[in-house]
Amino acid sequence: MSALERQFSRRRLLGSAAAIAGGGLLLGCAPGASRSATDLSYWHLMTGGDGIVMAGLVDAVNGLGLGFRATQTVLAWGPPYYTKLAMASAGGRAPDLAIMHASRIAGYAPGGLLEPWDLELLAEVGVHERDFPPLVWQKGRYDGKLYSIALDTHPFVLYYNTDHAQKAGVTDALQTMKSPEEFTEVALKLQKVTGKHGLSYGYLGDGSQMWRLFYTLYRQQNAEMKLVPGQQAQVDEAAAVKALKFVQSLLDDTIATKAGDGGTATSEFLHGESGLFFGGVWELPVLKDSKLPFDARPIPTLFGTDAAYADSHTFVLPRQANVDPERRRHTYQLVAEVLKRSVKWAGAGHIPAYQPVVQSAEYQALKPQSNYAGIPAYVNYDPDAWFGGAGSDFHRYFAENVQNVFLGSGDPAAGFEGFVKRLNVLLDRPQPV
Incomplete structure (x- = not known):
């Protein structure tokens, strides 16, 4: 039938x-x-x-x-x-x-x-x-x-200022970096060129922005997240903590501002005040209109496994x-x-x-x-869940528990644990449809 x-x-x-x-x-x-x-x-x-x-x-x-x-x-x-x-x-x-x-x-x-x-x-x-x-x-x-x-596929990617990269001597490194340490080194070299920040990344009050970067880094560790109704969330806490600690290390007011929102990050990159920019491909028209000398590439594989967040x-x-x-x-x-x-x-x-x-x-x-x-060859979507996806509350639940971690005042393990507890409450409820 x-x-x-x-x-x-x-x-x-x-x-x-x-x-x-x-x-x-x-x-x-x-x-x-x-x-x-x-x-x-x-x-x-x-x-x-x-x-x-x-x-x-x-x-x-x-x-x-x-x-x-x-x-x-x-x-x-x-x-x-x-x-x-x-x-x-x-x-x-x-x-x-x-x-x-x-x-x-x-x-x-x-x-x-x-x-x-x-x-x-x-x-x-x-x-x-x-x-x-x-x-x-x-x-x-x-x-x-x-x-x-x-x-389409619209992923989270890494933009970079080509003029700044040339001055910092990191043009080749941007294509070959394969570890958190190498990424940090490149960002610090770019910060010396800009005199402000090496990286622009806005997340304040935006759970989707937090999730996009976190889930990219989490999946790069080959870590799974399965949300099955009636069961506890299946997660890799060690991988989550590792990803969150790396994000914390970037948000140090030198590499990137500790507490910036999306508009601030975009503006900063457009004005040449940073060399790198984490953003969605939907940012491309604004960047092109600005005539900024820039290029884009997938977020580098820093934890061993090719992975990129997208919808x-x-x-x-x-x-x-x-x-x-x-x-x-x-x-x-x-x-x-x-x-x-x-x-x-x-x-x-x-x-x-x-x-x-x-x-x-x-x-x-x-x-x-x-x-x-x-990127579509190794794309990662939100875990399947009746309460998840674009325009839902799933990313807001992440922000409620993890924003303080990004701000540097929260413990990564405790923040992620709070998020998982929130997921478990939802998974314990009957699926509405």
Whole structure:
């Protein structure tokens, strides 16, 4: 029996939707079921530069004369978006297509809020598993079915000022460093050039920023974190403490400011007051607009195992009570055509998930984007959990317990232990869906 044919308890689904969305606000009514087969509804949370690029991609597909037209609805990022999407799916009045972070699939797929993709129909429109990095494709699967198709991977990377690097004599070292000690040495040499800091890293009040760096360093030790409902969190405390102590050593007001937020870190790097900058690839447009002499690379493997934190924007099929087969086929065509044009999406810094685009000469010519194109081969997403993912409270729980560690006033072991205890409370609760 297909997901479309399953019967749902409206009360159960509505309660589940509210629980996994984290209490966000609803933003208007879901689309009705009276649209024609040629009128596709597409929801996403892309704003700013990303929103402009996405609008251009959709307009390009609409202009192909494929027999359909997609209408975009842009909703507020975070809980408002995920709440509305969950409620629309629970009521069976969802859009034809939506964007969802890969890290949120574990909270939506189990209760029937999403429909699985039909692999045969995907193949008909030219989309195959072989076209995606294995880890990225696998992240879209749940219980043996494919629930999301990645548009991109957007990792946490290391930017560096090329002029400062040359003056400090660390240009080659930036490509070869393989230990915490070597990284520290490079950062201190850059600090002598800038006279302020060697590294910019903003995290204050931002659990996501704390988690991105921590989880990169934690996974570089080949440390696992498994969150299974009904069981205690499976973690490597020694690896966590080692990662946190290294972060503490960087935040010493010499290498990097002890208490900086994201805006301060970006501004500092843009003004040449540091030589290195930990940031997401979504920072790239701002850096390019500044005309700063910079480059980017994956965060160096400092603890032995290649690992990088990232998430992905993915395409999902929210549950609808009544599906028009022709409109569903058009939806598949829309996704395929956007994927095939995703080199435009790469301009915003993201790594396209569709490998024929990554392997194209046009993408390989993009700098610094193509410098970190290998990250999907060893990407690490948030651990699967119904309470985790982008726009959820998972990263906030990390910040509540670990921010004092970053500030230098907290004990790494105690901070991480507090975070794990918070996870165990959630894991002890029945999964809402």
